[in-house]
Amino acid sequence: EGGDRPAEDLGAGRPSSLPAEHAHGLFEPIVTYPLFESALRHARGLDEAQQRAQLGQLIAAMSAVAADNPYAWRRDVLSPEAALSEAGGNRIITWPYNKCMNAIAGVDMAAAVLLTTVGEARRQGIDPSRWVYLHGGAEANDVWYAAEREDFHRSPALAAAGAQALAQAGIGIEAIDRFDLYSCFPSAVTVACDSLGIAVDDPRGVTVTGGLTLFGGPGNNYSTHAIAEMVARLRAAGSGYGLVTANGGYLTKHAVGIYGMAPPAQPWADRDPDAAQAAVPLDRHPRLRDPVGTEAVHIEAHAVRYDREGPATGVVVCRLGDGQRCLAQAGGDSALLHRLAHEDCVGIAGEVTAGDPVNAFRFA
Structure with a gap:
């Protein structure tokens, strides 16, 4: 219960989603990020067992970091098998993600970052051994509405922002000693790894906190915690570089920062904040069409929402014959839901039928 001051945006x-996206459930990250996961599976040519194994290994590795972090919300060490098991309340939320693969946002956390000049740090008597320098930074957005992206398994904006930040720092990705990649869901981590040119199982790791699914975080302010922990890790090491990414929306807004213990080779200078954005094509992408008729389509991404009883609703992103996209749902047919959950259905033909408020999907 607050005051009467008008809300300020x-x-x-x-808005972060179109009306059709909202109606079909894409306003919920627990739906949208599993859609990205289906596209990643297809792009990598994985079967279900391979996909699930990689998810289990990622969460297990992140849980080991969270277990050693006294600030983590959840400090359980999870084996890959435990991450994939539905025991202990770790039920499926949206296939293929168990609960432990979803961001923990309901937390009581706070973090702060203070920046100043070298001159001011000296005047304040701050020990130079504690100084951590910002070496590079960049930000860019992908196509604003998730359903209108050119594809769903990559981020041109994050790739551009990463390249610009590294260029400003004057180093390559091989010089980075530790990473914290925004980790609300596994697909966000995988897309970030691809954008930066590293493997998901890179020995340097993908998190210094334990990640949003285990460390937790107050929404996308998680990245403030990641920066704070990166500073602590760099101070403890006494040398090296760290890279932190931030994400807003549905892999929509991206930022990259590079931090190091040694002074930059060149002093921080004004940079063009739009340089990375200029490298992102925002004008050539499919548009979402709504309404539709009864039309032939092929699938470009798919996910299945679960309730406590099991598979409940399929969500499908489809390409229409005219090159535009549409959204649809599927429910009430256990065989259809099973196929959407467990098979790689990207590229498979189907049919959508207009509905109010949601379209219906069936396989051709």
């Missing part, structure tokens, strides 16, 4: 000033 501190964000981008526009």
Whole structure:
């Protein structure tokens, strides 16, 4: 219960999803990020067992970091098998993600980052051994509405932001000693790894906190915690570089920061904040069409929402014959839901039928 001051939009000033996206469930990250996961599986040519094994290994590795972090919300060490098991309340939320693969946002956490000049640090008497320098930074957005992206398994904006930040720092990705990649869901981590040119199982790791699914975080302010922990890790090591990524929306808004113990070769200078954005094509992508008729389509991404009883609703992103996209749901047919959950259905033909408020999907 607060005051009567009018709400103020501190964000981008526009909705994060289109009306059709909202109606079909894409306003919920627990739906949208599993859709990205289906596209990643297809792009990598994985079968279900391979996909699930990689998810289990990623969460297990992140849990080991969280277990050693006294600030982590969840400090259980999970084996890959435990991450994939539904025991102990670790049920499926949206296939293929168990509960432990979903961000923990309901936390009581706070973090702060203070920046100043070298001159001011000296005047304040701060020990130079504690100084951590910002070496590079960049930000860029992908196509704003998730359903209108050119594809769903990569991020041109994050790739561009990473390249610009590294260029400003004057180093290559091989010089980075530790990473914290925004980790609300596994697909966000995988897309970030691909964008930066590293493997998901890179020996340097993908998190210094334990990640959003285990360390937790107050929404996308998680990245403030990641920066704070990166500073602590760099101070403890006494040398090296760290890279932190941030994400807003549905893999929509991206930022990259590179931090190091040694002073930059060149002093921080004004940079073009739009340089990375200029490298992202925002004008050539399919548009979401709504309404539709009864039309032939092929699938480009798919996910299945679960309730406590099992598979409940399929969500499908489809390409129409005219090159535009549409969204649809599927429910009430256990065989259809099983196929959407467990098979790689990207590229498979189907049919959508207009509905109010959601379209219906069936396989051709």
